[in-house]
Amino acid sequence: MNALAAHYAYWVTIGLMVAGLVILITRGNLLKKLIGLAVLQTSVYLLYIVPGKLVGGTAPIVAAGFTTYSNPLPHVLILTAIVVGVATLALGLAIVVRIREAYGSIEEEEILARDGAEE
Amino acid sequence: MTEHFAALQVVLPLVAAPCIVLVRNRTFAWLAATAVSYACLMIAVQLASQVAASGPISYAIGSWPAPWGIEYRVDALSAFLLVLVSLSAAMIAPYAQRSIAAEVPAELQYLVYAMYCLCLAGLLGMVTTGDAFNLFVFLEISSLSTYVLIALGPRRQALMAAYQYMLMGTVGATFYVIGVGLLYLVTGTLNFADMAERLRAVEDPRPVLAGLAFITVGVGLKMALFPLHQWLPNAYASAPSMVAAFLAATATKVSVCVLLRVYVFVFGAETLFERLPTGALLITLSLAAMLAASMVAVYERDIKRLFAWSSVAQIGYITLGIGINNHAGLTGAIAHLLNHGITKGAIFVLLGGVALRCGTGSMKLGEFAGLGRRMPLTAFGLVVAGLSLVGIPGTAGFITKWYLIQGAIARDQWWVVAAILVSSLIAAAYVWRVVEAAYLRPSPAGAARGEAPAGMLAAGIAMVALCLYFGFETSFSVGGASDAAADLLLRGAR
Amino acid sequence: MKNDLVLRVVAKILLPFMLMFALYVQFHGDFGPGGGFQAGVIAAAAFVFYIIVYGLSAGRRLAPDRVVEAMLAAGVLLYAGIGLAGIALGGNFLDYFVLGADPVAGQLRGIFWVEAGVGITVASVMLKLFTMFSARARGDGQ
Numbered sequence: 001m002n003a004l005a006a007h008y009a010y011w012v013t014i015g016l017m018v019a020g021l022v023i024l025i026t027r028g029n030l031l032k033k034l035i036g037l038a039v040l041q042t043s044v045y046l047l048y049i050v051p052g053k054l055v056g057g058t059a060p061i062v063a064a065g066f067t068t069y070s071n072p073l074p075h076v077l078i079l080t081a082i083v084v085g086v087a088t089l090a091l092g093l094a095i096v097v098r099i100r101e102a103y104g105s106i107e108e109e110e111i112l113a114r115d116g117a118e119e
Numbered sequence: 120m121t122e123h124f125a126a127l128q129v130v131l132p133l134v135a136a137p138c139i140v141l142v143r144n145r146t147f148a149w150l151a152a153t154a155v156s157y158a159c160l161m162i163a164v165q166l167a168s169q170v171a172a173s174g175p176i177s178y179a180i181g182s183w184p185a186p187w188g189i190e191y192r193v194d195a196l197s198a199f200l201l202v203l204v205s206l207s208a209a210m211i212a213p214y215a216q217r218s219i220a221a222e223v224p225a226e227l228q229y230l231v232y233a234m235y236c237l238c239l240a241g242l243l244g245m246v247t248t249g250d251a252f253n254l255f256v257f258l259e260i261s262s263l264s265t266y267v268l269i270a271l272g273p274r275r276q277a278l279m280a281a282y283q284y285m286l287m288g289t290v291g292a293t294f295y296v297i298g299v300g301l302l303y304l305v306t307g308t309l310n311f312a313d314m315a316e317r318l319r320a321v322e323d324p325r326p327v328l329a330g331l332a333f334i335t336v337g338v339g340l341k342m343a344l345f346p347l348h349q350w351l352p353n354a355y356a357s358a359p360s361m362v363a364a365f366l367a368a369t370a371t372k373v374s375v376c377v378l379l380r381v382y383v384f385v386f387g388a389e390t391l392f393e394r395l396p397t398g399a400l401l402i403t404l405s406l407a408a409m410l411a412a413s414m415v416a417v418y419e420r421d422i423k424r425l426f427a428w429s430s431v432a433q434i435g436y437i438t439l440g441i442g443i444n445n446h447a448g449l450t451g452a453i454a455h456l457l458n459h460g461i462t463k464g465a466i467f468v469l470l471g472g473v474a475l476r477c478g479t480g481s482m483k484l485g486e487f488a489g490l491g492r493r494m495p496l497t498a499f500g501l502v503v504a505g506l507s508l509v510g511i512p513g514t515a516g517f518i519t520k521w522y523l524i525q526g527a528i529a530r531d532q533w534w535v536v537a538a539i540l541v542s543s544l545i546a547a548a549y550v551w552r553v554v555e556a557a558y559l560r561p562s563p564a565g566a567a568r569g570e571a572p573a574g575m576l577a578a579g580i581a582m583v584a585l586c587l588y589f590g591f592e593t594s595f596s597v598g599g600a601s602d603a604a605a606d607l608l609l610r611g612a613r
Numbered sequence: 614m615k616n617d618l619v620l621r622v623v624a625k626i627l628l629p630f631m632l633m634f635a636l637y638v639q640f641h642g643d644f645g646p647g648g649g650f651q652a653g654v655i656a657a658a659a660f661v662f663y664i665i666v667y668g669l670s671a672g673r674r675l676a677p678d679r680v681v682e683a684m685l686a687a688g689v690l691l692y693a694g695i696g697l698a699g700i701a702l703g704g705n706f707l708d709y710f711v712l713g714a715d716p717v718a719g720q721l722r723g724i725f726w727v728e729a730g731v732g733i734t735v736a737s738v739m740l741k742l743f744t745m746f747s748a749r750a751r752g753d754g755q
Contacts, residue, residue: 017297024290030282037289044293047300061644077252081296083650083735084259088289090742091263095270095282097749102275111279126696126706134693137686181699181707 009050016043028108030099034092041085048074048081121165125178125191128162128201129247129257131155132240139233145225148232149216155236156208159243163201170198171602177249185249186310192249196453196603200246200376203457207368207464208239210582214574215361218471222273222359231271235365238264242373251299251309254377255292258341262288265370269358280353287350291340298334301326315385328395334381342374344438345408348431355427360471363423367430368464372456375437379453382441383607392444401442406538408435413545417552422482425549426466429508432542433459439535440523446604448526451519453600458515458589462507465582469500472571472579487553489562494570498557500583505550507586510543515589518597624666631659639732643721649728653735660736661743669747678744681737688734695726 004011016039023036052074060072096106103111120127135155139148170176175194179185193201212235219231241261248254266288270281303309305326306317321327336347343351351371355363382391392398409432416428433455440452470482473494477486491498507514520539527535570576589596635656642648664672699708709723710716 021290024286033286037286040290040293044296044300047297048303051304079648079650080252080256084256084263084292087263088259088285091266092282092285093746095266095278095285097746098270099275099278099282102278115276115279123700123706126700130693130696130706134690134697137689137693140686141683141690143682179705182705182710 009046013043013046013050016040016046030096030106030108031093033108034089034096037092038085038089041081041088045078045081048078121169123178124162124166124169125176125193125247126180128159128166129191129240129244131158131162132236132243136233136236136240139229139236143229145228145232148229149212149219152215152232152235153213156205156212156239159239160202160205160209163198163205163243166193167198167202167599170195171599175606186308186313189253190249190310190312191247192312193247194603195599195606196376196379197246199453199599199603200373200456201243202599203372203460204239204242204246204369207365207460210578211361211365211368211464211468214468214572214578217572217575218361218475219359221475223271227271231268231359234264234267235362237261238268238365242369245373246376249311251302251311251314252296253309255296255299258292258295258377261370261373262292262341265366268362268366269354271362272357272359274357276353277357280350280357284350284354287340287347291337291347294333294337294340296337298330298332298337301330301333305330311380311385315387318386331381331386331391335378338374338378338381342371342378343431343434345404345412345431345435348408348412348434351431352424352427355430355467356421356423360467360474364464364467364471367427367467368460371430371434372437372460375434375441375452375456379441379607383449388444388608398442398444401438402532402535405435405439405442406535408432409439409538409542410545413542413549416549417545419549420484422484422487422553423467423470425553426463426470429546429549430459430463432546433463433508435542436519436523436539439539440519440526443523443526443530443532443535445526445529446601446608447522447529449604449608450597450601451522451526453603454522454593454596455519457596457600458507458519458586461582461585461589462504462515465504465579465586466501466508468575468582469497469504469571469579472497472575475571475575476569484552484556485563487556488560489557491558493562493568496570496576496580500579501557502550502554503583504586505553507590509546509550513587513590515586515596517590518593522597620666624662628659628663631662632656635659635736639728640725642728643724649731650735652728653732653737654739656732656736657739657743660740664743664747669744669751672744676740678741681741681744684733685737685741688730688732688737691730691733692727695723695730699723 020036020038020040020043023039024033025036027033027036052071054068054070057068057070058066060069062069099111100106103114105111105114132155135151139151142148166176170193175192177185178191178193180189180191182188215235219228223231238261241257241259241264244257245254245261248257266281266285269284270278272280299309302314302318305321306314308314308317318327340347355367358366382388382397412428412431412435416425416432419425419428437452437455437459440448440450440455442448473487473490474482476494503514507516510516510520520543523539524536527533527539571579635652638647638655639649639652640647642652660672660676663675695712696707699711700706702708702711704711707723707727709720711719712722713719
């Protein structure tokens with residue numbers, strides 16, 4: 001029980017990662033797949049930032065009287081990753097809008113059926 | 120200026136893209152994209168000769184020394200791939216104008232060239248960088264621009280293909296980031312060379328193995344390793360022809376370079392292949408790719424999808440070479456990056472010419488009938504490139520298979536040799552289908568006659584000529600690959 | 614929504630504070646949470662707020678499409694320009710040490726301009742995304 005409580009942040013990370021993947025794979029609606037992708041990416045942000053906070057560490061700005069600082073590098077990396085996630089989400093939504101205009105639906109089965117009928 | 124070439128290699132296309140967006144003129148866009156492609160080729164050749172003469176080049180971005188700063192490291196493998204990517208860009212970009220003009224509305228064409236420059240910058244950056252997270256940034260730059268380029272295909276299937284590729288590609292990149300995160304937690308550094316050092320001192324291997332597994336799946340998704348290849352046939356078949364040509368020549372090859380960098384340089388051949396079942400895993404997946412994908416290609420009716428499935432099979436050869444894990448196998452794998460890149464690029468450029476003449480709808484085998492009489496040069500080029508896919512002596516494909524077979528024999532893996540020969544026979548089957556349709560069937564009534572525009576035809580024939588050239592004169596393809604393989608095995612971790 | 618008095622008045626009062634906060638976040642990235650990306654998003658949010666209340670055509674009068682596209686590219690070129698300035702002044706690419714009289718001043722100057730470039734680009738991109746999606750929804754997509 002102690003291991004569970006001490007590392008609860010990692011359990012949340014794993015939960016989000018698996019939840020994101022399940023949503024992405026099992027849902028047929030194109031928008032829901034994008035939401036699953038966003039949840040997966042959020043779990044990655046947690047994976048980086050949670051270990052960055054050192055026990056007893058303060059904010060990473062040099063100040064008198066402090067010796068342990070939290071690691072600022074994960075924050076910079078995750079900022080980049082968040083920007084990439086935003087760009088991916090925007091691109092995905094733009095493609096979904098155009099798919100809606102071209103096919104009239106955003107359900108994967110319907111779209112594949114329409115493509116199959118066309119062949 | 121030459122000492123900054125490692126950075127300028129990536130910065131030049133990265134700066135060209137916003138310039139193209141500012142000017143908004145499609146002719147300027149095409150000229151800028153072409154000029155940048157040629158400039159990148161010259162820089163790549165210069166870097167390659169410098170590396171061959173004096174060893175790996177290390178460039179500290181921002182003058183922060185590694186491992187605190189981001190280091191751009193050009194070694195034999197990077198130089199080889201830089202030349203491949205910029206050569207493909209330089210051969211395809213100048214002649215893309217007619218093809219893009221036929222497939223994309225006029226007011227959006229400048230954006231296509233901007234995306235192309237960003238894709239080129241991303242691919243070159245992935246090869247040059249020596250920092251794991253910087254590699255992710257460039258991976259996503261190239262991937263996002265690739266998704267946009269694919270979505271611009273002429274039919275509506277391109278949208279679903281781009282969406283599917285985007286989902287799988289982003290999951291792949293996310294898995295790569297998770298793997299890098301786990302390795303960063305264990306070693307405390309993001310620099311590949313430093314990581315290789317620090318991994319030797321790690322006591323508990325479990326996070327490291329988990330990181331390795333995540334990185335393998337992530338990079339495998341990007342390089343269409345069987346069974347993570349589902350996005351490739353749709354993407355290559357639906358994309359605009361020149362985009363498919365550029366991607367077929369470069370995108371998956373650069374992901375293989377990333378895999379090699381992580382496997383052999385960071386982890387080391389000994390750890391990975393002796394103490395873990397990586398070799399068996401790679402060989403199994405490669406054989407599945409080579410045999411299954413070739414079989415699917417035999418039964419495909421759409422020509423572009425046929426050659427896309429062929430790409431999946433050929434990537435199997437590359438990973439087979441890595442799995443065999445000796446100098447000959449690795450040389451064959453790295454040489455195949457160049458050989459297959461040139462071959463597939465040639466095929467898709469020629470198919471682009473056919474698409475331009477025969478209408479840009481889906482290219483079924485029926486429309487190919489009688490191509491030998493209607494477009495003789497194009498059909499001949501396709502035949503020669505097809506022979507290179509099969510591995511007939513005298514073409515580039517044969518050189519690769521020669522080294523792969525040598526590597527397998529050195530390891531006493533006779534069943535691998537048999538599988539290579541069987542898959543070559545299956546490749547002959549699907550190439551024969553295309554040849555039969557082109558030469559032995561009468562043209563459909565009312566089919567368009569005449570070759571593709573001179574520029575596109577020249578690009579395609581030039582690339583086919585390179586296939587033949589690299590089949591005989593192997594000093595660059597095999598020499599460079601051999602140096603890269605030796606360099607990786609030597610400088611990599613133990 | 615431009616007919617709703619409360620929304621119009623509150624929007625007019627809030628907008629300057631939102632933009633000022635965006636500038637604050639932009640310039641205090643060295644000493645606290647902040648920087649180019651965050652500030653760009655807040656600035657874009659201010660413009661988006663204006664468009665939601667007053668309509669897309671009013672928003673287009675305020676920030677024309679061409680200007681937003683130009684700013685998008687200009688931000689990236691500013692970032693790359695600082696990098697190339699490092700080369701021109703004798704250092705490596707993105708070298709801030711050579712940009713000022715002493716290395717620390719150079720670092721401050723380099724980070725300032727680089728973050729400015731990032732902020733401009735991010736604000737333009739976010740605004741352009743919003744206007745493109747809403748124009749498409751309205752039917753006069755470009």
